[in-house]
Amino acid sequence: MHRRQRGAMRSVFWLLGLAGVAVALALLVGHNASTVTLFWPPYRFDVSFNFVLFCLIAGFVLLHAALLAVGLVRDLPERAQRWRNQQVERSVVGSVMDALAHQLAGRFVRAQSAAQHALEQLKAVSPGQWPRRDQLQVLAHLLVAESAQSLQNRERRDENLQAALDPALAKGAPDASEGALLRAVRWAVEDRDVEAARSRLAELPQGAGRRIQALRLKLRVARLGGATAEALETARLLAKHKAFSPEASRSIVRGLVLDALREAHDMAQLEAVWNGLDTSERDMPELALAAAQRGNLLVLQRGDGDSDGDEARAVAARLRSWLEPLWHGFDALTPTQQRQLVVAFEPGLSQLDSAWLARLEQQQRLSPNNAFLQYLAGQACMQRQLWGKASQLLTQASHGLSDAALMRRTWRSLARLAEERGDEAAAQTAWKRAALLD
Numbered sequence: 001m002h003r004r005q006r007g008a009m010r011s012v013f014w015l016l017g018l019a020g021v022a023v024a025l026a027l028l029v030g031h032n033a034s035t036v037t038l039f040w041p042p043y044r045f046d047v048s049f050n051f052v053l054f055c056l057i058a059g060f061v062l063l064h065a066a067l068l069a070v071g072l073v074r075d076l077p078e079r080a081q082r083w084r085n086q087q088v089e090r091s092v093v094g095s096v097m098d099a100l101a102h103q104l105a106g107r108f109v110r111a112q113s114a115a116q117h118a119l120e121q122l123k124a125v126s127p128g129q130w131p132r133r134d135q136l137q138v139l140a141h142l143l144v145a146e147s148a149q150s151l152q153n154r155e156r157r158d159e160n161l162q163a164a165l166d167p168a169l170a171k172g173a174p175d176a177s178e179g180a181l182l183r184a185v186r187w188a189v190e191d192r193d194v195e196a197a198r199s200r201l202a203e204l205p206q207g208a209g210r211r212i213q214a215l216r217l218k219l220r221v222a223r224l225g226g227a228t229a230e231a232l233e234t235a236r237l238l239a240k241h242k243a244f245s246p247e248a249s250r251s252i253v254r255g256l257v258l259d260a261l262r263e264a265h266d267m268a269q270l271e272a273v274w275n276g277l278d279t280s281e282r283d284m285p286e287l288a289l290a291a292a293q294r295g296n297l298l299v300l301q302r303g304d305g306d307s308d309g310d311e312a313r314a315v316a317a318r319l320r321s322w323l324e325p326l327w328h329g330f331d332a333l334t335p336t337q338q339r340q341l342v343v344a345f346e347p348g349l350s351q352l353d354s355a356w357l358a359r360l361e362q363q364q365r366l367s368p369n370n371a372f373l374q375y376l377a378g379q380a381c382m383q384r385q386l387w388g389k390a391s392q393l394l395t396q397a398s399h400g401l402s403d404a405a406l407m408r409r410t411w412r413s414l415a416r417l418a419e420e421r422g423d424e425a426a427a428q429t430a431w432k433r434a435a436l437l438d
Contacts (some may be wrong), residue, residue, distance in 0.1 A: 029053065047408075053121055063069055088125060092118045094138055099143040108147040116141040127168070134172030139163045142180050149187050157187065158170040178208045185217045212243045222258075228263060229276075236278070250284075252362040256289050261294050266317060270295055274322065285337050292319045292344035299347070316348035320356065330363060330373075342372045349383050357384075364393075371400030375410060382413055391417045408437040 004166055034049035086328035095118035102111035119142040125133060141164035148157035161184055181204050188197035201209065201218060208214055215238050222231035235256055238251035257277065265269035274282070274291050281287055326333065326341055333341065352360070360380055364373040380391030394410050394417070401407050415430035 022368050029286070044367075062391060064286055066347075085125070085129065088121055089130055092121050092125075092140075094135060095121070096140055096143065099140070099147075103143055103146060108150045112144055112147040112151075113266045115140045115147070119144070122153065132173075134169045135359060138169050138176035142176070142183065145180075146183065149190075154191075161187075172263060178204065181208075182213055182217065185214075185221070189217065189220050189224060192224060194221060197221045212238065215241070217245065224249070228256055228260045232260060252282060254284060254286055257281060257284075258290050261287070263291050264294060264298070267295065267298055267318075270298065271318070282322075283325060285333055285341075288322050288326055289337065289340045289344055292323050294338070295319045295322075296347045313351045318352040319348060321345070327359065327363060331367060335372075338370070338372045339406070342376045342406070345376060349380050352380060352383075371397045372406075375401060375406055378410075379413065387417055387420055403438050408434050411437070 018335060029050045032049055036047045036049050038045040038047065061356045082383060095114050099111045099114035099118065102108070102114060119137065120132065121138050122140065127133065130136075131271060141160040144375050145157045145164065148154070148160065161180065164180040164186075181200055185197050185200045188194075188200060197217070198221060201214070202220065204214060209218075215234055219231055219234040219238065222228075222234055232253065235249070235252050242307055243249075244252065257273070260273045263271065264273055270291065276377060277287065295315065296319065299312070312408035323344060323345060326337075330338065330341070358378060360373075360377055364370070364377040367373055374393045374397035379388045381390035381393060391414065398407065398410050398414065411430045411434035415427045415434060418424075418427035418430055
């Protein structure tokens with residue numbers, strides 16, 4: 001609608017302009033009786049001024065038309081060459097688009113043929129002749145390499161990849177070259193070639209290396225190469241850029257942290273991993289429980305499980321500090337997590353101070369029917385030779401526990417308590433029940 005209005009207004013102005021010119025000519029030549037005298041000895045020519053004026057105008061028009069005609073004739077070869085280049089360019093673009101369509105449709109052989117046809121046409125075009133010639137050539141090579149990768153023809157893939165990464169082409173098409181590098185990293189990951197993938201990642205410019213796609217590939221390479229620390233750092237950066245959904249980010253980070261905890265071979269490495277976690281990661285029950293369990297396993301492997309030395313007490317105190325936030329939300333934990341918390345906390349019962357013992361008893365009073373807390377409190381009382389209270393709590397726990405391992409420990413403890421008070425019959429019954437659970 002606006003274009004029509006602008007066109008109508010332009011026509012009106014043209015008409016007004018022509019009318020003005022007509023009026024000016026009418027005023028100029030309408031009653032002009034002037035003459036122009038031309039002397040060419042021995043002749044004299046008297047000509048009307050209006051006739052001379054019209055001749056001048058006609059001569060100017062004819063001269064202008066003649067110059068235009070000469071210019072058109074001189075430009076014919078250049079225009080013909082430009083037309084031929086346009087036809088070739090359209091053909092190349094069409095071939096590249098056909099190759100891309102075939103590639104997306106899974107017709108890899110046809111995609112190779114179309115891209116190769118585009119490359120053959122590009123050979124006849126000198127560099128710099130088209131504005132995007134280099135970009136078309138890189139894309140054509142990349143499509144051939146992509147199809148070769150799908151057809152498991154690695155030799156042809158590598159050949160076209162090197163052609164696409166030619167420095168001369170990279171200057172004219174930097175974005176396409178960066179895309180070729182990213183595809184090379186993906187192909188190396190698919191081939192499980194970690195060194196090649198890292199080499200290609202190192203070739204990326206600094207700006208391209210911070211893009212989400214590059215970070216995703218870096219995460220895959222790090223996980224493939226077993227570089228858990230690097231993978232964790234990359235996953236955190238991706239989560240910061242919201243490359244994954246919150247649930248997926250949490251799951252990926254949790255899995256990588258669990259791998260890092262499992263790879264710790266001593267308490268120093270375990271503490272380094274734990275200290276490197278964010279606050280939100282330390283608040284994950286799964287990670288705190290895994291760290292404590294790993295710490296207990298490392299202590300057991302060293303043979304310090306029954307030691308009362310300063311080092312053992314320091315290790316137990318560190319593990320309790322990691323588990324402390326879970327006690328504040330004990331009721332919010334799942335039954336599986338409550339069991340894991342009890343199992344992780346139990347090895348350090350011998351190093352519990354009075355404050356922690358009071359906290360444990362307080363938690364057990366808040367949840368008197370929780371079998372896990374009954375078991376843990378009973379074991380803590382048994383460590384301090386509070387036989388009566390320990391027997392009461394463990395007996396209550398034996399009615400509510402469903403976990404075979406904890407039940408077995410419960411009956412063993414009840415058997416020892418019965419032996420302490422000299423009740424051989426109750427001790428034999430408890431030992432029998434513990435044995436039946438094996």
